[in-house]
Amino acid sequence: MGSKKKSKPGRSKKKPKTSADQALALDYVRAWAHPTPPEPSAADADADDFLPVQVARVGGGDVLFELHSHSNHSDGFLSPSALVERAHRNGVKVLALTDHDTMAGIPEAVSAASKVGIRIIPGVEISALYNPSMLLNIRDGRYLRAKNMLAKLNKLKVLIKWEHVTKIAGEGVAPGRLHVARAMVEAGYVENVRQAFNKYLGDDGPAYARGSEPFAEAVVQLISRTGGISTLAHPWSLKNPDAIIRSLKGAGLNAMEVYRSDGKVDGFSELADKYGLLKVGGSDFHGRGGKDESDIGTVKLAITTLCGFLKMARPIWSAAMKDILLKFAEEPSSANLGNILKFGRLTNAEDFSSTNTGTDVVDFCLSSWLSNDDMEDVEREEVRLKLAHYAAEQQHQLHSHLE
Structure with missing residues (x-):
């Protein structure tokens, strides 16, 4: 019998070839994950600090998304800024902050992410019951x-x-x-x-208690009405997953968690296929430490999965932002202006009037959330004119007050 040939040292296994579909998906995801922000004019130089840093597009096949993480605004241990820093160190390019029942950490996360070229997807993990109950706060x-x-x-x-x-x-x-x-x-x-x-x-512990969690279908419908992507988290914890997922799909559920750091959860990939749900996942990082916790960015989703997520999400996000802009065009008020400014790091009318002429504020704010292609789909010209007029009024009122 002949002896087996020894492999030469220093040689590594060949990576599988990228298919045409994977290559197209990679280009699509990269274009969104690494945007080129609009060029600020000299007059707006003071406002460009809230734009995302332009990051050189990376080689290779990985564009790392983290779609499930928590900060100390709910039950995480790290501040939103520290969470973003850890994600950046781990190579994450897109981070969804999904604190329990609150979005209070989003502004800090956006501010920190803008300095390191990470895109933030604002999220929230909503506690809900699969039983009718009073929809309290x-x-x-x-x-x-x-x-x-x-x-x-x-x-x-x-x-x-x-x-x-x-x-x-x-x-x-x-x-x-x-x-x-x-x-x-x-x-x-x-x-x-x-x-x-x-x-x-613990869930079965003597001091465990519930709050006033709403009906799950109502939560899914609320997410749909407000321009979000509804995803079922932790489906493996459900006692009757098939019936619950079927009901939530009827209410408008978009996706469900299937992937964890230890791989796919048996049976749930098939359930997602059965009900036509997008299959996603994340680390559910809390920053507790210890061997049982997956680090942020350790769940690597396939590029085709990320592409599918963005193709579903981007039109929904664009439509929601368009509605916000149109509301300001219909009623130029401080409240409606505030909804636009939330997209950037300007937070109130005074910041807006002191740092912008109004003509470019829409582009500056939306660049934190939309790609250039997405922004082409959002009607902004009427809003720009209203913003310019509103800014002039604010400056006039300020000068009148000083006089």
């Missing part, structure tokens, strides 16, 4: 849930003060289980957060 429901947990802990002789929990959560942040767990650690009732969850706060 979701954020208030998180406060109620945390208070209910403290009441249950009190009955178990674990005395945690509400002020302690809210101090850990931080100003303006609705407390969650993580904040309660950290208060328990600081008060000496448990050794670490994991023990708090295992012994008290």
Whole structure:
């Protein structure tokens, strides 16, 4: 018998060839992920600090998206800025911040991302039940849930003060289980957060409590009405996934999580195909650390999956932004102007009137969210004229006040 030939050292396996579809998908995704911002005029030089940094297009086949992450505005450990920095170090080009029941961290994330050339997709992970219930304010429901947990802990002789929990959560942040767990650690009732969850706060724990989560179908419909892409997170945690996914698809569900850092979840890829849902995934990064947590950017989605996501999302985003612009054109008010300025880092009419002539503010703001191609689909000329007139009025009022 002949001996096997030894492979020569230094040789690596050949990468699989890129198909024509993959090449087209890669070009499509790159064009959106690495936009070329519009050139600012000299008069607008002070305003260009809120544009995304232009990043050279990378070689190779990877354009890394992270579609599921959390900051300390919900139950994550990192601030939005620190989260963006970690994502940048890990090579992420597009980051969705999806805090629980709040979008309060989005402005800080956008500001940090603009400095390192990352695109932010504003997101939110909404707590919902697959049972009819009163559609109370979701954020208030998180406060109620945390208070209910403290009441249950009190009955178990674990005395945690509400002020302690809210101090850990931080100003303006609705407390969650993580904040309660950290208060328990600081008060000496448990050794670490994991023990708090295992012994008290886990889904089957004696101190677990619900808030006032809305009906899941209503959440899907709300997302559709407000220009978002609805995605079912953690479908593997459902007791009757087929029936629930079928119902949510009927309400307008767009996608569902199928991919995790350890690969596809058995059976859920087939369910997504069955109901015509886009298959996505993410790390669900919280910044807790430890061997059980996937790092941000570790779920690498196929380029064709990313292309499919963007082809679904971009027309929806463009339509939503067009509606916001048209509302200002119909009624040039501070409130409607504020909705436009949210796309950039200008935050109020004073910033707008002091740094812009009004003619280019739409392009500057929308460049943070839309590619040049998308922006061609958004009617902006009428809004530009209204903005220029509005800016002139603001400056006139300011000068009159100073006089």
